[in-house]
Amino acid sequence: MIIMLVEKENIKKYIPQREPFIMIDSLLKADEKGFLSSFKVENDNIFIQNNILSEAAIVENIAQTCAAGFGYLSSLEVDSEPRLGFIGAITKLEVFNEVATNALIETQVQIVNTFENIHLIEGVARNATQDLIKCQMKIVLG
């Protein structure tokens, strides 16, 4: 049984995005090393074309996994204000496979390094055992 840190009903407390741009359902894990999220691709997702979810949506899913993870961690700090994060750069992007509607995406983010308020992360989105997209992002926390 998977224990969710943040369920779908509460995810908006931790990310700035709103429907129809929410590309993450639940946060499964979050610590100083990284984050894990899940996302079911629904039929009415605005990034679906010919039954396939676009690569841009999966990259957004990785970014929102970071937003949820950093948001969740900052919520654990006493007297802390939620911090907004911005994508500073996306590098080393690799696209491996497409994903269709009703698929479940699990996205793992590893925090590679941190310098001041800039986090270098490596994210990989997977469907079952298939890698979908892998990339690095520089996330700047405000």
Add this chain to the structure above:
Amino acid sequence: MKMERSEIISVTKKFLSEEFEVDIETIEDDGNLRDTLDLDSLDYVDLVVLIEENLGFKPTAEDFKTVATFNDFYNLVEQKLMNV
């Protein structure tokens, strides 16, 4: 980790020229590090990763305040490696 200054210079030139895609000859001791490598603030996190991987220590933002030229950088590395 113990390294002679000449080794620090050669290792540094190699990883910086590869990562930031500059000709190794453009990295001169008294050249400005930020200008030569065309670094923006986001590049510093890459630089930190490279320094950790190649030189074995993690610099802080405070450390970079003392670094303008490559010579300054080599001085910083020498000083840090003495304390590792």
